Amino acid sequence: MTETFIIHLERASARRPHVETIMQESPYPARIWPACDGAAMDSAARDRLISDVALFQPAYPFSLSMGEVGCFESHRSVWRYMVDNGLQTALILEDDVSIDTPTFSAALTMAEAHIATLGYIQLQVREVKLPFSVVEQSGPTAVIRPHVIPLRTSAQLVSLDAARTLLAACQQIDRPVDGFLQLFWETGVRPHCVVPSGVSDLTQESGGSTVSRKRSLWQKLIAAAKRWTYRNQVATLSRKHT
Numbered sequence: 001m002t003e004t005f006i007i008h009l010e011r012a013s014a015r016r017p018h019v020e021t022i023m024q025e026s027p028y029p030a031r032i033w034p035a036c037d038g039a040a041m042d043s044a045a046r047d048r049l050i051s052d053v054a055l056f057q058p059a060y061p062f063s064l065s066m067g068e069v070g071c072f073e074s075h076r077s078v079w080r081y082m083v084d085n086g087l088q089t090a091l092i093l094e095d096d097v098s099i100d101t102p103t104f105s106a107a108l109t110m111a112e113a114h115i116a117t118l119g120y121i122q123l124q125v126r127e128v129k130l131p132f133s134v135v136e137q138s139g140p141t142a143v144i145r146p147h148v149i150p151l152r153t154s155a156q157l158v159s160l161d162a163a164r165t166l167l168a169a170c171q172q173i174d175r176p177v178d179g180f181l182q183l184f185w186e187t188g189v190r191p192h193c194v195v196p197s198g199v200s201d202l203t204q205e206s207g208g209s210t211v212s213r214k215r216s217l218w219q220k221l222i223a224a225a226k227r228w229t230y231r232n233q234v235a236t237l238s239r240k241h242t
Helices: 013-025 043-049 066-085 101-118 160-169 177-182 217-241
Strands: 002-008 030-034 089-094 097-099 120-122 132-138 141-146 155-159 192-195 199-201
Touching (some): 002 013, 002 066, 043 066, 066 089, 101 120, 101 132, 101 141, 101 155, 177 217
Parallel strands (some): 002 089, 120 192
Antiparallel strands (some): 097 199, 132 141
């Protein structure tokens, strides 16, 4: 059985009408899944969750924002629900996506055929850049294996086995959830993508990001340099383990 989980932060009320639209467009039984508000978490629980040291290499060069902590915990909570209830497959959507039904349906049909073996298939809102290999193609729709796992967790099909493996690998966290998922050699789950996905990002139209933080220009420049170095390190390790 497959269910759809739409991760939605209750205080992001501007997005609620859009969430209702996503529910209607879901091909599976759908529920609104309460997103974790990182700032409202019990401080002791939050401190236990966030590691004081780097858990994986390369070390993540930034401290986690409360929004990033909440986003990670939201996805962990869906994985935990799957494991606790034996749910075989979940379509996990964030509440700022838009769906083009014909393309999305074709993408899901192909993803469904591979989810049992691949475990985690992204439906990306951005173009997936080369290099990648093609696992299967039918007309314009393909399942691909990117050399570097793309960032973003806007939409994905996840198997029970993958949820169980990912949960075991993130008893504590040291980076955002999409950065964690890039480290397939550490997590034991190698995400693939289906393209075109039929999913696009409507963050601004649906009320703006609930994760991003404000920085000064100087802070942005320093952060850009750190991010460039970190992403190059991830790419190097990804190629090594591909």
